[in-house]
Amino acid sequence: MSNFQRLEGIINDISDFTAILKRDPRVRVPLIPEIQNVWEWDDLGLPLFPELKIGPWVRHVPSDFAQVKGQRKFPGTPVGRDFIDFMRSNAQTVTLDCTRNHGEIANTKQLLLRMIYGGDFKKIRAVGDNANGITITKNDDILLAYENAVSLLRVSHEGTKLTNAELIEKINWNAARGFLGPGTYKCREAHCTVTGPCITQSPSVRFGPTPNQVVHLQKRFKCNCNNVVYLVHCQACIDEGNWTAYVGTTHRKDRNFHERLGGHCKKLVDEWNNERYGGDPGLPNYLHAMINHGAPDPHQLIRDAFVHWGFYHDREDRRITILDGQFPTDRVRLHHEAILMREIGGFEYFPQNGTGSLNKFL
Ligand SMILES: [Zn+2]
Ligand SMILES: [Zn+2]
Ligand SMILES: [Zn+2]
Structure with missing residues:
Protein backbone atom coordinates (compact mmCIF):
# COMPACT_ATOMS: atom_id res chain seq x y z
CA MET A 1 0.00 0.00 0.00
CA SER A 2 1.34 3.44 -0.88
CA ASN A 3 1.79 6.17 1.72
CA PHE A 4 -0.97 8.09 -0.05
CA GLN A 5 -3.44 5.18 0.35
CA ARG A 6 -2.42 4.68 3.97
CA LEU A 7 -3.14 8.33 4.85
CA GLU A 8 -6.41 8.27 2.90
CA GLY A 9 -7.31 5.16 4.90
CA ILE A 10 -6.67 6.96 8.19
CA ILE A 11 -8.97 9.81 7.16
CA ASN A 12 -11.67 7.35 6.12
CA ASP A 13 -11.43 5.56 9.48
CA ILE A 14 -11.53 8.77 11.53
CA SER A 15 -14.41 10.31 9.58
CA ASP A 16 -16.58 7.17 9.75
CA PHE A 17 -19.38 7.90 12.24
CA THR A 18 -20.43 4.24 12.25
CA ALA A 19 -16.99 3.06 13.49
CA ILE A 20 -18.10 3.58 17.11
CA LEU A 21 -20.66 0.77 16.70
CA LYS A 22 -17.91 -1.76 16.01
CA ARG A 23 -15.84 -0.73 19.02
CA ASP A 24 -15.34 -2.84 22.13
CA PRO A 25 -16.22 -0.42 24.99
CA ARG A 26 -13.65 -2.08 27.26
CA VAL A 27 -10.78 -1.33 24.89
CA ARG A 28 -9.38 2.21 24.53
CA VAL A 29 -9.28 3.71 21.06
CA PRO A 30 -5.57 3.56 20.16
CA LEU A 31 -3.36 6.56 19.53
CA ILE A 32 -2.80 7.15 15.80
CA PRO A 33 0.91 7.97 15.32
CA GLU A 34 0.47 9.46 11.82
CA ILE A 35 -1.77 12.34 13.03
CA GLN A 36 0.36 13.43 16.01
CA ASN A 37 2.48 15.85 13.97
CA VAL A 38 -0.27 17.35 11.80
CA TRP A 39 -0.62 21.10 12.39
CA GLU A 40 -3.49 21.92 10.03
CA TRP A 41 -7.02 20.53 10.50
CA ASP A 42 -10.23 21.11 8.54
CA ASP A 43 -13.75 22.27 9.47
CA LEU A 44 -14.85 18.70 10.25
CA GLY A 45 -11.96 18.27 12.68
CA LEU A 46 -9.99 16.04 10.29
CA PRO A 47 -6.21 16.17 9.74
CA LEU A 48 -4.87 17.86 6.61
CA PHE A 49 -1.86 15.73 5.72
CA PRO A 50 0.68 17.76 3.71
CA GLU A 51 1.17 14.68 1.51
CA LEU A 52 -2.48 14.83 0.37
CA LYS A 53 -2.53 18.54 -0.49
CA ILE A 54 -3.12 19.67 -4.05
CA GLY A 55 -0.25 22.16 -3.64
CA PRO A 56 2.41 22.76 -1.00
CA TRP A 57 1.25 26.32 -0.20
CA VAL A 58 -2.49 25.69 -0.17
CA ARG A 59 -3.81 26.60 3.28
CA HIS A 60 -7.04 25.83 5.08
CA VAL A 61 -9.18 28.87 5.91
CA PRO A 62 -12.06 27.90 8.25
CA ALA A 176 5.45 30.83 14.48
CA ARG A 177 3.81 29.01 17.43
CA GLY A 178 1.16 26.35 17.52
CA PHE A 179 0.05 22.88 18.49
CA LEU A 180 0.54 19.58 16.71
CA GLY A 181 -1.88 16.70 16.61
CA PRO A 182 -5.54 16.23 17.51
CA GLY A 183 -7.25 17.66 20.59
CA THR A 184 -9.40 20.52 21.79
CA TYR A 185 -7.88 23.99 21.58
CA LYS A 186 -8.84 27.47 22.71
CA CYS A 187 -10.89 29.52 20.30
CA ARG A 188 -8.91 32.75 20.99
CA GLU A 189 -12.08 34.85 21.17
CA ALA A 190 -11.76 37.77 23.58
CA HIS A 191 -14.83 36.75 25.60
CA CYS A 192 -13.59 33.16 26.08
CA THR A 193 -12.37 33.66 29.65
CA VAL A 194 -14.24 30.89 31.53
CA THR A 195 -14.22 27.91 29.16
CA GLY A 196 -10.90 28.69 27.46
CA PRO A 197 -8.60 28.25 30.49
CA CYS A 198 -10.09 24.76 31.12
CA ILE A 199 -9.57 23.44 27.58
CA THR A 200 -7.19 20.46 27.65
CA GLN A 201 -5.11 21.41 24.54
CA SER A 202 -3.59 17.94 24.29
CA PRO A 203 -3.80 14.99 21.84
CA SER A 204 -4.37 12.56 24.73
CA VAL A 205 -6.39 13.25 27.86
CA ARG A 206 -6.06 11.35 31.13
CA PHE A 207 -9.26 11.65 33.17
CA GLY A 208 -8.48 9.25 36.02
CA PRO A 209 -5.64 7.44 37.81
CA THR A 210 -5.99 3.94 36.30
CA PRO A 211 -4.02 3.09 33.12
CA ASN A 212 -7.22 2.65 31.12
CA GLN A 213 -8.57 6.12 31.96
CA VAL A 214 -7.10 7.92 28.98
CA VAL A 215 -8.66 9.15 25.75
CA HIS A 216 -6.59 9.38 22.57
CA LEU A 217 -8.33 11.94 20.39
CA GLN A 218 -8.66 11.60 16.64
CA LYS A 219 -9.97 15.01 15.61
CA ARG A 220 -9.26 18.65 16.41
CA PHE A 221 -11.85 21.17 17.54
CA LYS A 222 -11.92 24.64 19.08
CA CYS A 223 -14.15 25.66 21.97
CA ASN A 224 -16.27 28.00 19.82
CA CYS A 225 -17.82 25.21 17.76
CA ASN A 226 -21.17 23.51 18.10
CA ASN A 227 -22.75 20.11 17.44
CA VAL A 228 -20.29 18.21 19.65
CA VAL A 229 -20.03 15.53 22.35
CA TYR A 230 -17.67 16.60 25.11
CA LEU A 231 -15.95 15.32 28.24
CA VAL A 232 -15.50 17.36 31.42
CA HIS A 233 -13.21 15.74 33.96
CA CYS A 234 -11.86 16.98 37.28
CA GLN A 235 -8.20 17.76 37.90
CA ALA A 236 -8.77 18.24 41.66
CA CYS A 237 -10.22 14.71 41.89
CA ILE A 238 -7.19 13.29 40.06
CA ASP A 239 -4.90 15.17 42.46
CA GLU A 240 -6.77 13.45 45.33
CA GLY A 241 -6.39 10.00 43.74
CA ASN A 242 -10.01 9.84 42.52
CA TRP A 243 -11.73 10.61 39.24
CA THR A 244 -14.87 12.44 38.16
CA ALA A 245 -16.10 12.67 34.58
CA TYR A 246 -19.15 13.94 32.78
CA VAL A 247 -19.96 13.33 29.10
CA GLY A 248 -22.46 15.71 27.52
CA THR A 249 -23.60 17.13 24.23
CA THR A 250 -24.47 20.57 22.94
CA HIS A 251 -28.18 21.06 22.46
CA ARG A 252 -30.01 22.53 19.51
CA LYS A 253 -30.91 25.63 21.51
CA ASP A 254 -27.32 26.40 22.50
CA ARG A 255 -25.73 29.08 20.39
CA ASN A 256 -22.37 27.38 20.89
CA PHE A 257 -20.22 25.24 23.15
CA HIS A 258 -19.38 28.19 25.45
CA GLU A 259 -23.07 28.62 26.23
CA ARG A 260 -23.51 24.91 26.93
CA LEU A 261 -20.58 24.88 29.36
CA GLY A 262 -21.78 28.11 30.96
CA GLY A 263 -25.13 26.39 31.60
CA HIS A 264 -23.41 23.87 33.90
CA CYS A 265 -22.42 26.77 36.16
CA LYS A 266 -25.98 28.13 36.44
CA LYS A 267 -28.29 25.26 37.41
CA LEU A 268 -28.50 21.56 38.23
CA VAL A 269 -27.91 19.50 35.09
CA ASP A 270 -30.28 16.75 36.31
CA GLU A 271 -33.69 18.05 35.21
CA TRP A 272 -35.70 16.16 37.80
CA ASN A 273 -33.50 17.48 40.63
CA ASN A 274 -33.56 20.94 39.12
CA GLU A 275 -37.35 21.01 39.16
CA ARG A 276 -37.42 19.82 42.75
CA TYR A 277 -34.47 21.77 44.20
CA GLY A 278 -33.61 24.47 41.62
CA GLY A 279 -35.70 27.18 43.27
CA ASP A 280 -35.06 26.03 46.86
CA PRO A 281 -33.05 28.69 48.75
CA GLY A 282 -31.88 25.95 51.13
CA LEU A 283 -29.99 24.10 48.36
CA PRO A 284 -26.49 25.45 49.23
CA ASN A 285 -27.05 24.37 52.86
CA TYR A 286 -28.19 20.86 51.90
CA LEU A 287 -25.16 20.52 49.64
CA HIS A 288 -22.81 21.77 52.35
CA ALA A 289 -24.23 19.21 54.82
CA MET A 290 -23.86 16.40 52.27
CA ILE A 291 -20.35 17.32 51.11
CA ASN A 292 -18.82 18.30 54.45
CA HIS A 293 -20.84 16.43 57.08
CA GLY A 294 -21.91 13.22 55.37
CA ALA A 295 -25.64 14.03 55.29
CA PRO A 296 -27.60 11.50 53.17
CA ASP A 297 -28.03 12.30 49.46
CA PRO A 298 -30.98 10.13 48.35
CA HIS A 299 -31.47 11.94 45.02
CA GLN A 300 -27.78 12.10 44.16
CA LEU A 301 -27.64 15.89 44.14
CA ILE A 302 -23.84 15.68 44.42
CA ARG A 303 -23.76 13.62 41.24
CA ASP A 304 -24.21 16.67 39.05
CA ALA A 305 -21.77 18.81 37.07
CA PHE A 306 -23.31 21.98 38.57
CA VAL A 307 -22.68 20.73 42.12
CA HIS A 308 -19.33 19.04 41.50
CA TRP A 309 -17.70 22.13 39.99
CA GLY A 310 -19.71 24.68 41.95
CA PHE A 311 -19.66 23.26 45.52
CA TYR A 312 -17.55 20.10 45.76
CA HIS A 313 -14.64 21.34 43.66
CA ASP A 314 -14.18 24.56 41.68
CA ARG A 315 -15.05 25.70 38.20
CA GLU A 316 -11.31 26.06 37.49
CA ASP A 317 -10.78 22.35 38.27
CA ARG A 318 -12.73 21.38 35.16
CA ARG A 319 -10.79 20.00 32.20
CA ILE A 320 -12.77 20.23 29.00
CA THR A 321 -12.32 18.11 25.87
CA ILE A 322 -14.44 17.79 22.74
CA LEU A 323 -14.54 14.06 21.98
CA ASP A 324 -16.21 14.27 18.58
CA GLY A 325 -18.28 16.72 16.57
CA GLN A 326 -19.80 17.99 13.34
CA PHE A 327 -22.25 15.09 13.39
CA PRO A 328 -24.41 14.68 10.27
CA THR A 329 -27.66 14.42 12.28
CA ASP A 330 -28.97 14.88 15.84
CA ARG A 331 -29.57 11.14 16.02
CA VAL A 332 -25.92 10.34 15.30
CA ARG A 333 -24.81 12.93 17.88
CA LEU A 334 -27.04 11.53 20.63
CA HIS A 335 -25.98 8.00 19.76
CA HIS A 336 -22.33 8.99 20.18
CA GLU A 337 -23.12 10.68 23.49
CA ALA A 338 -24.72 7.50 24.84
CA ILE A 339 -21.86 5.25 23.76
CA LEU A 340 -19.15 7.65 24.98
CA MET A 341 -20.84 7.93 28.41
CA ARG A 342 -20.57 4.16 28.70
CA GLU A 343 -17.00 4.03 27.37
CA ILE A 344 -15.66 6.83 29.55
CA GLY A 345 -17.42 6.85 32.90
CA GLY A 346 -19.26 3.55 32.63
CA PHE A 347 -22.01 5.09 34.84
CA GLU A 348 -19.81 4.12 37.81
CA TYR A 349 -20.43 6.31 40.88
CA PHE A 350 -18.94 6.31 44.38
CA PRO A 351 -21.58 7.73 46.75
CA GLN A 352 -19.25 7.56 49.75
CA ASN A 353 -17.20 10.46 48.37
CA GLY A 354 -19.37 11.76 45.52
CA THR A 355 -16.91 10.98 42.70
CA GLY A 356 -17.03 8.91 39.51
CA SER A 357 -19.30 9.29 36.51
CA LEU A 358 -21.71 12.19 36.79
CA ASN A 359 -23.79 10.62 34.01
CA LYS A 360 -26.81 8.79 35.37
CA PHE A 361 -27.91 5.71 33.50
CA LEU A 362 -31.45 6.39 32.31
ZN1 LIG B 1 -13.59 29.53 23.49
ZN1 LIG C 1 -13.54 16.89 41.50
ZN1 LIG D 1 -20.18 22.90 57.93
Missing part, protein backbone atom coordinates in the same frame (compact mmCIF):
# COMPACT_ATOMS: atom_id res chain seq x y z
CA SER A 63 -15.44 28.55 6.64
CA ASP A 64 -16.63 30.52 9.69
CA PHE A 65 -13.60 32.79 9.35
CA ALA A 66 -14.40 33.52 5.71
CA GLN A 67 -18.06 34.23 6.52
CA VAL A 68 -19.38 37.77 6.84
CA LYS A 69 -21.59 37.90 9.91
CA GLY A 70 -22.58 40.53 12.47
CA GLN A 71 -19.69 42.93 13.09
CA ARG A 72 -17.31 40.80 11.04
CA LYS A 73 -17.60 42.58 7.73
CA PHE A 74 -13.96 42.76 6.69
CA PRO A 75 -13.74 39.23 5.19
CA GLY A 76 -16.36 40.37 2.66
CA THR A 77 -14.42 43.46 1.50
CA PRO A 78 -12.10 43.30 -1.55
CA VAL A 79 -8.95 43.27 0.60
CA GLY A 80 -10.43 40.70 2.98
CA ARG A 81 -11.31 38.45 0.07
CA ASP A 82 -7.84 38.93 -1.46
CA PHE A 83 -6.28 37.60 1.74
CA ILE A 84 -8.61 34.57 1.94
CA ASP A 85 -8.11 33.79 -1.77
CA PHE A 86 -4.34 34.02 -1.33
CA MET A 87 -4.38 31.68 1.68
CA ARG A 88 -6.46 29.09 -0.17
CA SER A 89 -4.32 29.33 -3.32
CA ASN A 90 -0.95 27.71 -3.94
CA ALA A 91 0.82 31.11 -4.10
CA GLN A 92 3.57 31.58 -1.55
CA THR A 93 3.67 35.38 -1.43
CA VAL A 94 1.23 38.20 -2.00
CA THR A 95 1.20 41.95 -1.51
CA LEU A 96 -2.32 42.88 -0.52
CA ASP A 97 -3.25 46.23 -2.09
CA CYS A 98 -5.04 48.19 0.63
CA THR A 99 -6.24 50.87 -1.82
CA ARG A 100 -8.83 48.34 -3.06
CA ASN A 101 -11.11 49.15 -0.10
CA HIS A 102 -12.85 52.48 0.43
CA GLY A 103 -11.49 54.70 3.19
CA GLU A 104 -8.06 55.49 4.52
CA ILE A 105 -5.26 53.07 3.71
CA ALA A 106 -3.90 53.07 7.27
CA ASN A 107 -7.34 52.11 8.56
CA THR A 108 -7.77 49.35 5.98
CA LYS A 109 -4.35 48.01 6.98
CA GLN A 110 -5.38 48.06 10.64
CA LEU A 111 -8.61 46.12 9.95
CA LEU A 112 -6.78 43.64 7.72
CA LEU A 113 -4.11 42.99 10.35
CA ARG A 114 -6.68 42.56 13.11
CA MET A 115 -8.57 40.06 10.96
CA ILE A 116 -5.39 38.06 10.25
CA TYR A 117 -4.38 38.09 13.92
CA GLY A 118 -7.85 36.99 15.01
CA GLY A 119 -7.72 34.14 12.49
CA ASP A 120 -4.79 32.60 14.39
CA PHE A 121 -2.99 31.62 11.16
CA LYS A 122 0.21 29.61 11.36
CA LYS A 123 3.39 29.55 9.27
CA ILE A 124 2.93 32.95 7.67
CA ARG A 125 4.95 36.12 7.93
CA ALA A 126 3.56 39.64 7.44
CA VAL A 127 5.66 42.64 6.36
CA GLY A 128 4.24 46.15 6.19
CA ASP A 129 6.95 48.23 4.55
CA ASN A 130 5.05 48.77 1.29
CA ALA A 131 3.22 52.14 1.35
CA ASN A 132 -0.12 50.81 0.10
CA GLY A 133 0.03 47.22 1.13
CA ILE A 134 0.90 44.36 3.42
CA THR A 135 3.06 41.53 2.12
CA ILE A 136 2.29 38.02 3.38
CA THR A 137 4.62 35.07 2.84
CA LYS A 138 3.80 31.45 3.69
CA ASN A 139 6.60 29.34 5.15
CA ASP A 140 7.11 25.76 6.29
CA ASP A 141 9.05 26.45 9.48
CA ILE A 142 8.63 24.04 12.39
CA LEU A 143 6.09 25.47 14.85
CA LEU A 144 7.42 26.51 18.24
CA ALA A 145 5.52 25.77 21.46
CA TYR A 146 3.69 28.51 23.34
CA GLU A 147 5.71 29.49 26.42
CA ASN A 148 2.73 30.23 28.67
CA ALA A 149 -1.07 30.42 28.82
CA VAL A 150 -1.24 34.23 28.73
CA SER A 151 0.22 34.32 25.25
CA LEU A 152 -2.85 32.45 24.01
CA LEU A 153 -5.28 35.25 24.76
CA ARG A 154 -6.50 37.13 21.77
CA VAL A 155 -6.84 40.86 21.48
CA SER A 156 -10.38 42.12 21.75
CA HIS A 157 -11.80 43.51 18.52
CA GLU A 158 -13.17 46.64 20.15
CA GLY A 159 -10.41 47.33 22.64
CA THR A 160 -7.49 47.05 20.23
CA LYS A 161 -5.19 50.01 20.53
CA LEU A 162 -2.26 48.39 18.81
CA THR A 163 -0.40 50.14 16.02
CA ASN A 164 -0.08 48.38 12.68
CA ALA A 165 3.59 47.65 13.45
CA GLU A 166 2.62 46.08 16.79
CA LEU A 167 -0.09 43.97 15.14
CA ILE A 168 2.41 42.71 12.54
CA GLU A 169 4.80 41.75 15.33
CA LYS A 170 2.00 39.84 17.12
CA ILE A 171 0.83 38.08 13.93
CA ASN A 172 4.35 36.88 13.21
CA TRP A 173 5.02 35.81 16.79
CA ASN A 174 1.73 33.87 16.94
CA ALA A 175 2.14 32.39 13.44
